[in-house]
Amino acid sequence: MEPAKRKVVQRSPAHTVRRLHLPHLPEAAVEADSSVERDFVLIASLYVGIKSIQHQPFILTLGSGSYTPDFLLQFQDQTKAVVEVKPTSEVPKYEVLFAQAKEKLAQHGMLFIVARDTVLRKDSMAERAMKIRRYAKTLCHFQEQERALELVQQHPTGVSIRKLMQARVTKPTLYYLIAHRRLQADEQLNIEDDAIVSLPKPFPLEASHAVCFARWLDA
Template sequence: MLLERGRKVVTRSPHRRVGYISCPWLQEEQVEYESLLELNFARIALLCPGLVSIRSQPFVIELPGGAKYTPDFRLDFASKLAVIVEVKPSKFVRQHQEKLDAAAELLRSHGFTYLIATEEQIYKDGRDARASVYIRYARSHYADDVVRGALVKLQAQVSPGSLDKLAQCVGCPRELVLHLIGVRRLTVGPSLLPDQISFPSDLEELRNGDFCPASWLNN
């Protein structure tokens, strides 16, 4: 059974990192997080192709036996796909496996895709650090005509290309290209390395291959 939206997330804690991520280029609602692992997941999720919204603790579900479960995030995509994500250290996944399996079964019966994200995916090969850079530059401000001019020039280049190559070809600062990645006017692959940058429209089918949400989020 799906119940009301989960509890208010952010409360002061001496034991964990809590706070909000503002992402006005995507949505008005801030993204709440209750741990450093959730913060780093949310930064990666904000870069996922096709994402149209992300909500923290979107609802509560009642599991067989009466236990209640609140997932960490709901991600909605332009393809109408809705992904529910549990962010949890791997050692606690094993500890709570039975409850998570029950939640997965119930959520899938309601049409959701269910993913568990651990440090093994989030921190793999420094993805979290690269996501942090892109989101930081996403908050930079550029005049609309500067952005439009850069995108027109970038469209004329052979895609995909590396960060330095695109910046040099267009004659714009690297920081502007990083900004365009952060606000998803440009797209990087699941590793988040800035060596194969392309336009979202260049991806023939975002639901297949490396760019489908499940593959992309889990790298």
């Protein structure tokens, strides 16, 4: 495994690379090499247990040659996952490569995950993640944030966005709190009026954060 001391992949001048700034995560902007990678980053950044997202983190030497994974995720419990983002139609072509990567990364204590476009974009989840992210830099009154958190705290199993709005909490404030992971939407990131939000739920004791994330993505 070779660390990425410089940019791993040289970008083509005609190739669009998206730089995503995630103010609630403490590292530099995350690069996404495609719209599917962008969707993944937007969704993953809302996952409560994630500590950092790094694009093209290293070069992995395998039996079939070298391989540069798309992302390295580090979680609050210190577990790590390497993620390859692919359209579902392309996954079978890389079956051998991914199997080798999974085995090699396991030796380093890392989980290997293939994130498929059909999961990321199912029922418009990526679109909702993009909408939530727009509010990450919104200026929200501190008092309204605290009132929203107090109201949600009174409902251990969660409360609907509609009920919070009736209590004079605005949607931009709720989206801001979800973007900064102080509130948690459901697994599909639903944010309609009837959707339920809650305080961040604790992780199961028997599973690492990386494993829980893989289950969330059906990986």
